[in-house]
Amino acid sequence: MTPESDAVPDRDPYLLAQVREAFGRVVYSHKTHEKQADICFTKHRWQQGVLIALTAISSGTFLAAVVGLLGNAVLTSLATSSIALLVSWMSLGTKTFKFEEESEAHHGVASRLWDVRESYISLIADLMSGALSNEEGRERRDELQQATRDAYADAPRTSNRAFERAQGGLQNNEEMTFLDMIFxxxxxxxxxxxxxxxxxxxxxxxRDDLKVRYKNTEIRVDQCVVRVRFKSNTFKFEVQPAFENADGSFDYPDTNAEGWKVTKPREEIAATKECNDRTSTNMRHLARMTRAWKNANGINMGGLLIDTLVYNFFDQTDDYDTAGTGSFDLMARDFFKFLKDQPEQEYYLALGSRQRVHVKAQFQPKAKKAYNRCLEAIADEGKTSANKKWREVFGTSVPLAKSASDSSRSFRDTEEFIEDEFPVDVSETVSIDCEVTQAGWRPTWLSAMRRGGILLKADKGLRFVVTSCSVREPYTLKWKVLNRGPEAERRDAIRGQIVDSSKRGVRIEHSDFKGEHVVECYVVKDGVVVARDRIDVPIDNTSVKRAKTL
Structure with a gap:
């Protein structure tokens, strides 16, 4: 890679391999403790919700009025005693099973491991670039191993369920996505x-120099970075070659620009650390939640823009500087309100560096939708519907709570999720619409019908098409047609499978029965979902005909 005069010292390949493996273990441990914290917090919410409900029901006047309808004093007395016993049992359970405290403990361990994880990234970068000698690298490795042991010493146990969620998040949902380093x-x-x-x-x-050293690794050029994906694990690196300037900034290449560009990562890192420390690591948590939202809803936002918006949010409020996980729902609500109220603008000034960060696509409309879903989820706290609302905001990273009615339902839940088939890292934009046709009538677009308040009826031809796409070909389109509502359940016609186009760039369907149906489109490039869009298809009536369609 470099001429002999600039060659770096001989690097110990075994040291780098060992550091990389240690880094992978820390990443999995960090993510497992995060997932365990989420599991414990969900249990805490359910525990509190059930206790509140039973306490309300056990109210003497209410219970006597309801159970008294049985007309039997013995049954009334037995029911009253049983519910009182349940209240006592739940109250004792809250003292025995302290899920909220356990959640906070796992979050604390995850925060310590996050610091270790970030230090490993720096160590890997320094070893790959030759900034550290082998001896210095071994010394730094030993320090990180000790820091890891210290974090594990006070760590509560995790469950297999948390590890499985962590594994799914890392391998399928890209929760540990590209690790950026400047070469x-x-x-x-x-x-x-x-x-x-x-x-x-x-x-x-x-790229060529890395290929010589890592022969069995997927390495390619992508605009301004070299992407490296090791086959031995799920982690990917974005290596950005750059020349350092006297003021500490860097000039880096961009194949889509006319000249070299300038970046100031040190100022951005310092601002991130200051804000993260000031907010008790809540900046990092909210940035992670925002990335889940953008991937689940197809919002083309870069990582620096997300971090800048999160930074700006905490800069205008101190309400969540010391908040725990119990306030994350309110924090998400207020953050999306902050986003939806942002004026439309072409760029923001990045945190720390104050460089321009361009807005690739307007995020305000989807932020408004997320804000409304947060309001609904908070109002439904303790109910199964709350999890469904949160999942609409943050995607499959939110587990669906099962209700008693799930086991007795008469239809099959056949919905599939793109996250189970491909990694998702939204970095482009796609838009879809639906051409509505009927014999003897002029075709019209579903988006125009909805804007005009025109209802979609049954027995229409539906032609879903991509109206715009920023992804360069070649790529593959995938679709999901999800039927919703009582009629879909009665017919056992939920559908929701991930399917191919009916023909190039088009999905052909037909309106059949009433329901708030949904169609989603995914753009898959190089095995990754890089763009997605969704269109609601509300059908107002049911056809007298019978067909396996919308």
Whole structure:
């Protein structure tokens, strides 16, 4: 990669391999404790909800009025005693099973492991670039191993369920996505990469040098970085070659730009750390939640824009500086209100560096929808419907709570989720619409009908098409047609499977029965979902005909 005069010292491949494996274990441990914290907090919410409900029901006047309808004093007395016993049992359970405290403990361990994880990323970058000697690398490795042992010493036990969720999140939901690192280039080679082709050539040179060292690894150039994906685990690196400037900033190549661009990551990292410390790590938690929201709802937002918006949110309120997990629902609600009320603008000034961060697509409409779902979920706290509302906001990372009616339902839940088939990392934009047709009538677009308040009736032809897509070909389209409502359940016609296009870029359907149906489209490129869109298809009546359609 580098000329002999700028060559880095010989690197111990076994040291780097060991550090990388240790990093992978820490990532899994960190994510497992995060998932265990979520599980415990969900149990705490259910515990409190049931206790409140039983306490209300056990009210003497209410219970006497309801059970008294039986007309039997013995049964009334027995029911009253039974419910009082349940209240006592639940009250004792809250003292024995302290799920909220356990959730906070797991969050504390996860926060400590997060610091270790980030330090491992820096160590890997320093070893790969030659910034550290082998001896310095071993010393730093030993320090991180001790920090890891210290975190584990006070860690409560985790469950297999938490590990399975962590595994699913890392392997399928991209909860540990690209790890960014700057590869500092020797200043002596800078003049060799001036001119129009210099930016592309330096990226290809870094790619080729990495391929020599990592022969069985997927490595490719992507605009301004070299993406590295190791086959031995699920973690991916984005290596950004750059020349360091005297003021601590970096010049980096961008194949889509006219010249080299400037980045100031040190200022951004410092601002992130300051805000994260000030908010008791809530900045990191909210940034992670926001990334889950953007991937679940197809919002084309870069990581720096997300971090900047989260930073700006905490800059205008101190309500959540010391908040625990019990306030995350309110924090999410207020954050989406903050987002939906943002004026439309082309760019923001990045946290710390104050450089321009361009807005790729307007996020306000979907933030407004998320805000409304948060209000509904908070109002439904303790009910199964609350989890469904939260899942609409944050995707499959929110587990669905099972109700007693699930075992007795008469229809099959056949819905599939794209996260179970492909990693999701939304970085592009796609829009879909539906052309509604009927013999003897002029075709019209579903979006225009809804804006005009025109109801969609049964017995219409439905042609779902991509109206715009920022993803460069080649790519693959996947679709989901989900029927909802009592009629869909009665017919056992929920559908919801992930399917291919009926023909290139098009999905053909037919309106059949009443319900608030949904169609989703996914753009898959290089095995990753990079864009997605969804359109609601509310059908107002039921056809007298019978067909396996919407």
């Amino acid at each position: 500092i280039l020797p200043p002596g080679i800078r003049s060799s990469y001036e001119g129009d082709t210099g930016r592309r050539r330096i990226l290809e040179r870094v």
